[in-house]
Every structure is written in structure tokens, then in C-alpha cells.
Amino acid sequence: MAEMTVTVVTPEETVVETTASSVVLPLYDGEVGILRGHAPMIGRLGYGEMRLTVDGKTDSFYVDGGFVQVADNVVNVMTNRAMEVGEIDFVSANEHLEQSLGLTAKGDEGILTRLRSIEQARAQLRLAKKAR
Amino acid sequence: MANPRQLDKRRKSVKNIRKITRTMELIATARFKKAMDRASAATAYTNRITQLVADLMKTGLTVSHPLLEPREKTQNAKLLILTANRGLCGGFNGNLIRAGLKQWDVLESVADNCTLEVSGKRGIGGMKYRGVVAEQQFTHFEDKPRFDEVDAIAERYLKAYAAGELDRLDVVYTRFLSPAKQVVAVETLLPLGSLAGADDSDAADASAGTPYEFLPSPESILEEVVPTSFKVKLFKCFLDSAVSEQIARRVAMKAATENADDLIKSLSMQYNRARQGRITNELMDLIGGVNAIS
Numbered sequence: 240m241a242e243m244t245v246t247v248v249t250p251e252e253t254v255v256e257t258t259a260s261s262v263v264l265p266l267y268d269g270e271v272g273i274l275r276g277h278a279p280m281i282g283r284l285g286y287g288e289m290r291l292t293v294d295g296k297t298d299s300f301y302v303d304g305g306f307v308q309v310a311d312n313v314v315n316v317m318t319n320r321a322m323e324v325g326e327i328d329f330v331s332a333n334e335h336l337e338q339s340l341g342l343t344a345k346g347d348e349g350i351l352t353r354l355r356s357i358e359q360a361r362a363q364l365r366l367a368k369k370a371r
Numbered sequence: 372m373a374n375p376r377q378l379d380k381r382r383k384s385v386k387n388i389r390k391i392t393r394t395m396e397l398i399a400t401a402r403f404k405k406a407m408d409r410a411s412a413a414t415a416y417t418n419r420i421t422q423l424v425a426d427l428m429k430t431g432l433t434v435s436h437p438l439l440e441p442r443e444k445t446q447n448a449k450l451l452i453l454t455a456n457r458g459l460c461g462g463f464n465g466n467l468i469r470a471g472l473k474q475w476d477v478l479e480s481v482a483d484n485c486t487l488e489v490s491g492k493r494g495i496g497g498m499k500y501r502g503v504v505a506e507q508q509f510t511h512f513e514d515k516p517r518f519d520e521v522d523a524i525a526e527r528y529l530k531a532y533a534a535g536e537l538d539r540l541d542v543v544y545t546r547f548l549s550p551a552k553q554v555v556a557v558e559t560l561l562p563l564g565s566l567a568g569a570d571d572s573d574a575a576d577a578s579a580g581t582p583y584e585f586l587p588s589p590e591s592i593l594e595e596v597v598p599t600s601f602k603v604k605l606f607k608c609f610l611d612s613a614v615s616e617q618i619a620r621r622v623a624m625k626a627a628t629e630n631a632d633d634l635i636k637s638l639s640m641q642y643n644r645a646r647q648g649r650i651t652n653e654l655m656d657l658i659g660g661v662n663a664i665s
Contacts (some may be wrong), residue, residue: 251409266586279582
């Protein structure tokens with residue numbers, strides 16, 4: 240099977256370093272699927288699920304914003320946080336959502352921060368629900 | 372003549388101290404290894420970001436971001452000093468405090484309004500003693516600084532910078548160069564000056580970069596990269612500081628253990644000599660007594 244190298248790094252650790260046949264990533268406005276031979280690309284990531292297929296088995300991760308760089312069948316994912324879906328704490332994600340919904344936003348910057356926070360919490364919740 | 376019992380007591384206490392310093396040395400060594408692993412993991416991330424920036428540069432994009440441009444007038448400056456929570460690590464904290472004070476004077480001469488933030492109990496105490504009170508204090512950074520925690524601080528700086536409440540941010544920390552060499556460094560993190568890797572762009576141009584597709588656009592990615600790069604830099608400072616602290620402690624404790632060894636040796640010698648001297652004296656007394664009787 241056609242494979243490519245995939246690495247997922249966060250500032251704290253290298254989460255994944257493997258060869259995979261396919262990666263699906265959450266971009267800022269929707270998902271992107273990457274297979275071998277993908278055109279070089281730099282993209283901005285959103286919050287959501289990353290699906291990594293290795294040997295026909297699909298693993299699911301939560302990624303928290305960042306960037307992806309694709310070139311020469313090497314996929315680099317740089318994100319603030321990446322964890323396996325099973326590790327998401329449903330209760331704290333729920334709290335996070337309520338908290339961010341309760342925020343009052345001031346100015347453009349504030350609105351953006353609030354939206355981001357809500358989006359982040361919702362993505363976590365969605366994934367946590369899916370995993371259960 | 373020294374009292375053998377006293378000497379023995381001293382020797383025992385030195386032995387106990389040696390046990391402690393030796394243990395601390397071992398602990399510091401173990402922690403250093405862990406901290407080192409984390410630091411190298413962070414390097415992987417930094418390298419990738421640098422690579423990304425270099426590739427962005429190749430698109431011929433002019434880099435302009437508020438974080439990169441120096442302000443015309445520096446009104447509000449902030450100094451962040453990263454020290455340790457604990458002592459017993461040689462000159463580690465002292466050097467940082469000294470460098471911090473120097474930089475504090477520099478900042479006060481250029482900016483009207485200076486604020487100080489200190490991480491680590493030692494630094495907080497040291498600066499207070501010297502009459503500079505830290506506005507913000509962090510004591511929750513141990514040998515494993517977490518990105519979330521640094522992120523929160525970075526986020527606050529970025530916000531203040533965007534709002535114009537902050538014009539310059541300097542960080543005083545111990546930079547880790549190699550396991551054998553760490554130096555106290557002063558770095559201006561805001562404004563960022565240049566993006567890491569931006570300087571190499573000329574060299575990279577020659578090798579005609581891959582034509583990347585940008586989603587959504589180079590500008591938008593750049594907008595996101597610049598704050599990230601700042602956060603990573605700050606995180607790196609914290610990591611370097613943590614690693615250096617462990618090294619400093621290991622070195623200090625190693626020296627202490629060696630000193631204790633020397634002390635034990637010389638005390639043992641004194642003790643043995645005193646003991647023997649006493650026995651000889653007693654013998655002499657005995658012989659003298661026997662001679663007197665007969």
C-alpha cells in the first residue's frame with residue numbers, strides 16, 4: 240500500500256511518528272484528506288478530529304489548532320495539543336464550553352477569543368461523545 | 372589534644388550530610404535527563420515551525436506583523452526573570468538575579484513604566500531583598516514546565532502588547548548550550564524582531580522551493596505563525612531554565628559531596644590520631660604507675 244511519513248508534534252512532545260496510508264485533518268474550515276502523492280501544501284488547522292490510518296487500522300486523535308505542512312510525502316502536523324480521543328475528559332470539556340459560553344466579549348479580539356474557545360470546547364465534546 | 376568523641380561526632384554528622392548531598396546529586400541527574408528529553412522534544416517542534424516559516428518566506432511574502440515591528444517609543448517595558456524555586460544549586464539563582472538587576476536598570480533608563488515578573492521563589496525573594504517588587508510571581512514552574520501554563524502567560528503578554536499596554540518584553544533566563552555549558556542570557560522577546568529562520572531565506576531561495584498550496588492564504592498562516600513562534604520561544608526559555616537548574620544543582624551537589632569526602636578523610640585521620648594519642652598516654656601513665664610502685 241502506498242504510504243507516507245506522518246509526524247505530529249506539539250511543543251511538549253512528538254505524539255506520532257509513523258508511516259500511514261491516509262490522514263484526515265481538520266482544517267480551519269473543514270476536513271482535508273491527505274493520501275500519498277498529495278500536492279505540497281501548508282494549511283491552518285482548526286479544532287477537531289484527526290484520523291490516521293496505519294495498516295488499515297484507523298486511529299483517532301484530537302488536535303488543537305496549529306499547522307500542517309505536506310511535501311514529498313511527508314506530512315508534518317504542528318499543533319498545540321494532540322491527544323487520543325479516549326483521553327478527552329468529557330466533564331471538563333463540558334465545563335469549558337459552559338465557561339466560554341458565559342464569557343462576555345469586548346471588541347473584535349474578544350469576540351474572536353470567545354468564538355475560538357467555544358469552537359475548541361465543542362470539538363472536544365463532539366469527539367468525546369463519539370468515543371463513548 | 373582534641374577530644375576523640377567530639378571528632379567522631381563531627382565525622383558522623385558530615386557523613387550524614389554527605390548522604391544527603393549525594394542523594395540530591397542523583398535526583399538532579401535523573402531530573403536533568405527527563406528535562407533534557409522534554410527540551411529536545413520541543414526542539415523538534417521549533418525546527419518544524421522554523422522550516423514552515425522558511426517555506427513561507429520563499430513565496431516572496433513581505434513579512435509585516437505588529438509583533439515584529441519595534442515601537443517608536445518604548446513606554447511600558449516588562450522584565451521576566453526565570454529562576455528556580457529551590458536553592459542549593461550553586462550560583463544559578465545569584466547569577467540570574469544579578470543579570471536581572473542590570474537589565475532592570477537598562478529598562479528603567481529607556482522606558483518610563485517598567486514592571487517586573489519573576490518566576491521561582493528564589494528570584495522573588497532575591498529581588499524583594501534588593502528593593503524591587505515583582506508585579507507578578509510564578510512559583511508553579513518546577514522541573515517540568517507545561518506548555519498550557521506558559522501558553523497562558525504568553526497569551527497575556529500578547530494581549531497586553533496588542534492593546535498597547537506593553538511595548539517591550541525582556542526575559543532573563545539561563546540558556547542551555549550544552550550539558551557542560553549554560554549561560555545567563557537576556558533576550559528581547561517582544562517585539563520579536565525577526566522570525567526564526569527568516570534570515571536563511573536568501574540561501575533557501577537559490578534552491579527554488581516547492582510551490583506550496585496555502586490554505587487559506589499565506590497571510591493568514593503568517594498571522595497565526597507569529598504568535599505561535601513567540602509562544603514557542605517563551606516556552607523554550609522555560610525549558611532551558613529548567614534543564615539548566617538541574618545541571619547547576621547536580622554540579623553543586625557533586626562538589627558538596629566531594630568536599631564532604633575530603634572532610635571525612637581529614638576528620639578520620641584526626642580522630643585516629645587523637646585516639647592513638649590517648650591510648651599511648653594511658654599506657655605511659657600505667658607504666659609510670661607500675662614503675663613507681665616497684
